[in-house]
Amino acid sequence: MDSLERSATTESRRQSILGAALPLFLTKGFTETTMEDIRQRSGASTGSIYHHFENKEMLARALYLEGRTSLHDVLFTALATSDPREGITGLVYAYLRWYEQHPDLGQYVMQAGDTEYLGAYVKVLRQKTKTVLPEENFPTQFFQWLAPFVEAGAVKCLPQHVYFPLVIGPSRDFARRWLRDRIASEMQEAREPLAEAAWVSLSAG
Structure with a gap:
């Protein structure tokens, strides 16, 4: 071998x-x-x-990182476009599709920050990506992709920290509820209106 x-x-x-x-x-x-x-x-x-x-705690952390990395990779792929509407709506579609395809891992990632055994780790990791590893911080990367469209007047000029929550916040809330029952038809029905709402929230036109 x-x-x-x-x-x-x-x-x-x-x-x-x-x-x-x-x-x-x-x-x-x-x-x-x-x-x-x-x-x-x-x-x-x-x-x-x-x-x-090394131990169960390290395994739990590795599992969280696997899910986080997998989700972020999918989101990064959605931004491979020079059209702001396509990128923003595609981001929502990609986000919801990932949870639909990985419901167990999605539930694990979604709940991680609220658990006793992972909460502190998740908090430290989030802070680390903000200060030391910005290339791994998706909201930062999203804003960098979005900035030219803001400058061109296609996207509203807003405080940097509100862009990602405006786009993903409603979909995150939906995904959290959807994971309880995992009804396929509800996910299918939610994609388009959530994607369009994300675009409307940022579109300058």
Whole structure:
């Protein structure tokens, strides 16, 4: 087995461990879930689990980062356009589609900041991306993409910190409620009006 194959195998094992932990954390709870529970569900050896994750807390953090990174990657892709309306509405569509496709991970990410075992970590991470790693802070990146349209008069001139909440806030509230029952038709019905409302909230015209 060459180095690329070993790397792929190692990442596959890591993902299977994370995939096993997610439903356990959501249904059994973080406190009640043990590393042995995760080992049994993933089929990994004890040595393999501790090779990837020092403890349950580090595994929980890694799972949060996986979800956060996955969501942000999707949102960044939506901004690959020079049309402000297409980018803003596409951002809402991408945001809602991600939650529809990853409901369990979405619920985990959505609730992370309010949990005792991840709340402090999430707070520190958010502050770090604001001050040290702005390239990983999506609201900042969104404003940088939006700024030329503001300067051109296509988008309203508003305080920088309100743009992202105006675009994503209603969709975030909807996603939080949708995750309770996960009715597909409700998600389909919500996309267009939420996307159009986001554009109207920022459009200067």
